[in-house]
Amino acid sequence: MKTENLPCVRVEKRKGEEIRRALKELELLRTDARIISNDNFIYLPLTRELKKDEIGEIDFRELLTREFEVLERRKSIEDLVGFKPSYEMVGDIAVLTAVDLTGENEQLVAHALMNLHKNIKVVAKRVSPVEGVFRKRKMKIIAGENRTETMHKENGCRYKLDLEKVYFNPRLASERNRVVSQVERSRKDEIIDMFAGVGPFSIQIAKRAPQSHVTAIDVNPDAIRYLIENIELNGLRNVEAIEGDIKEIYERFRNKADRIIMNLPKSAYLFLREALCMLDPRGGIIHFYDLESSYSDASDEETKSHEIEIAAINKAKAKLAAKVEEAGDEFHFRSLEIRDARKVKTYAPYAYIIGIDARIIG
Numbered sequence: 001m002k003t004e005n006l007p008c009v010r011v012e013k014r015k016g017e018e019i020r021r022a023l024k025e026l027e028l029l030r031t032d033a034r035i036i037s038n039d040n041f042i043y044l045p046l047t048r049e050l051k052k053d054e055i056g057e058i059d060f061r062e063l064l065t066r067e068f069e070v071l072e073r074r075k076s077i078e079d080l081v082g083f084k085p086s087y088e089m090v091g092d093i094a095v096l097t098a099v100d101l102t103g104e105n106e107q108l109v110a111h112a113l114m115n116l117h118k119n120i121k122v123v124a125k126r127v128s129p130v131e132g133v134f135r136k137r138k139m140k141i142i143a144g145e146n147r148t149e150t151m152h153k154e155n156g157c158r159y160k161l162d163l164e165k166v167y168f169n170p171r172l173a174s175e176r177n178r179v180v181s182q183v184e185r186s187r188k189d190e191i192i193d194m195f196a197g198v199g200p201f202s203i204q205i206a207k208r209a210p211q212s213h214v215t216a217i218d219v220n221p222d223a224i225r226y227l228i229e230n231i232e233l234n235g236l237r238n239v240e241a242i243e244g245d246i247k248e249i250y251e252r253f254r255n256k257a258d259r260i261i262m263n264l265p266k267s268a269y270l271f272l273r274e275a276l277c278m279l280d281p282r283g284g285i286i287h288f289y290d291l292e293s294s295y296s297d298a299s300d301e302e303t304k305s306h307e308i309e310i311a312a313i314n315k316a317k318a319k320l321a322a323k324v325e326e327a328g329d330e331f332h333f334r335s336l337e338i339r340d341a342r343k344v345k346t347y348a349p350y351a352y353i354i355g356i357d358a359r360i361i362g
């Protein structure tokens, strides 16, 4: 343990906590040094000498210098590898997301991450884009245990999943939270999650609104297997997992839903007719996701990105409006009210995932 002579203040024990807090708030407390205490006093280490006019409550005679144990600063990943690699955590798996990391560098980063964070048991790397109907990607294990299955915690719920067998994106946690927070806790709604995956929307909604019933559908048998496990894991009885292609089974849910989640950005618009068929004829809410790119000839990057983002949002809105108008007559919907439309994330340069919350009025 390292020690250092530091300016400090000696205070009576009964006043210690109050003064410690005040010093911390003023950023005057050295938080990396161990506070010393004896029967009557505590010694609070300071970041610098105090001036007479800033000591307020403290008796000036109590300012001293003494030796403190100083905790060694925890090394950062940058200290160990010389740069800040990008990665995301899914359960106990660190997934390297930088495309330019190869060979030796990958190993270096992986071992540094595992040394620094004892909760990381596997370091993996993406080796394909998200692809196919199941929206899966291939991974390569770089270090640690040889597995891609893990248990992920998000917004108070637990999800078991395999990164190679199902789609899962931890970066959508706040988007899911945003949608879930719109669900009224006390209502008895019927909610349909058309592209449920391992259930991150369905499970959070079911937990928030225990009197509602959630139908969670996915065509990927592995996603459904994990979803069933996750429903159990989270102790829920109001989620029903159904394996199937929504195009083939949507008729079963005709006129049922008060709220529908369509989290399949690349092709959700191709399923809007099915969604409208499943919606209660009196109306309901659709959370629609869409992938859009656009173009702007603005010369500065900031304006260009902003203009493209706005254009992408407008394209997504227009797609939804056109479909509601087209299928509206068939299902007797009168109009569409867009409550919110926003960029959820960047998919590629000038291509965005857009999220829209819309009320369809019957």
Ligand SMILES: C[S@@+](CC[C@H](N)C(=O)[O-])C[C@H]1O[C@@H](n2cnc3c(N)ncnc32)[C@H](O)[C@@H]1O
Pocket (backbone or CB within 6 Å): 133, 134, 135, 167, 168, 169, 172, 194, 195, 196, 197, 198, 199, 200, 201, 217, 218, 219, 220, 223, 244, 245, 246, 247, 263, 264, 265
């Ligand atoms: C982008 S993922 C979203 C999963 C989940 N909502 C989440 O946030 O993790 C889309 C999911 O839709 C499923 N899917 C694709 N086409 C489908 C279809 N026709 N019917 C039912 N599910 C489908 C895929 O298997 C995949 O799990």
